[in-house]
Amino acid sequence: MAKIRVSYEYSEAEDKSIRLGLFLIVCGVVSLFILGFCWLNPTLQNMQCKSANCTVISVQQNGEMFECPFSCGADCRGTSLYPCLQIYVNNSESNSKALLHYNEQQLVMNPKCSYIPPCERDNQKNSEKVLMLQGYWTEEISSQSFTCFFNRHRRPDDVLLMNSHDDNVLLHCVLWPLVTLLVGALIVVLTICTKSLAVRAEAIQKRKYS
Incomplete structure (x- = not known):
């Protein structure tokens, strides 16, 4: 009887191992x-994006305001506004004017603007962040060339600063x-x-x- 019981327990352990293995295989395939x-x-x-040299043509706010969601706690959520900053650059590869975006995520979220600031509850703080970035691009980067990324087939009129x-x-x-x-x-x-x-x-x- 002892031998039969040991054999049964061993067989049950084998079945569990096989079921675990099959579960992992299914998880891997899924x-x-x-x-x-x-x-x-x-x-x-996205890996089809090519790198190019970009130079700034203009840095301006177009006067539009866009909403962004903010969170200041578990029960503190809402939307605030930020101004639309547009940074137009010259793409050396296509030698054409394009709108610069920080990365592809921001491009999808707001294709009209170059930058979406980390959203604050106070609209004024959002405006200050955008204004600070505008000053940086106007004073520090305007005379320099920098690396940008573009996809000629997907979005020929947009370029990315970061290839995310x-x-x-x-x-x-x-x-x-x-x-x-x-x-x-x-x-x-x-x-x-x-x-x-x-x-x-x-x-x-x-x-x-x-």
């Missing part, structure tokens, strides 16, 4: 599928799901090999005592 649509495709598109997606994002999109998938496969293979060795050892032991 993660690859989801990240492929959510991160990999946008990253590959890079090879690291692509690496993480693929690496961690693959690690999960490989660990799951390794657990399943090791469990099957252990079971096979146990069966052989039991058969050899039976031959000895038969």
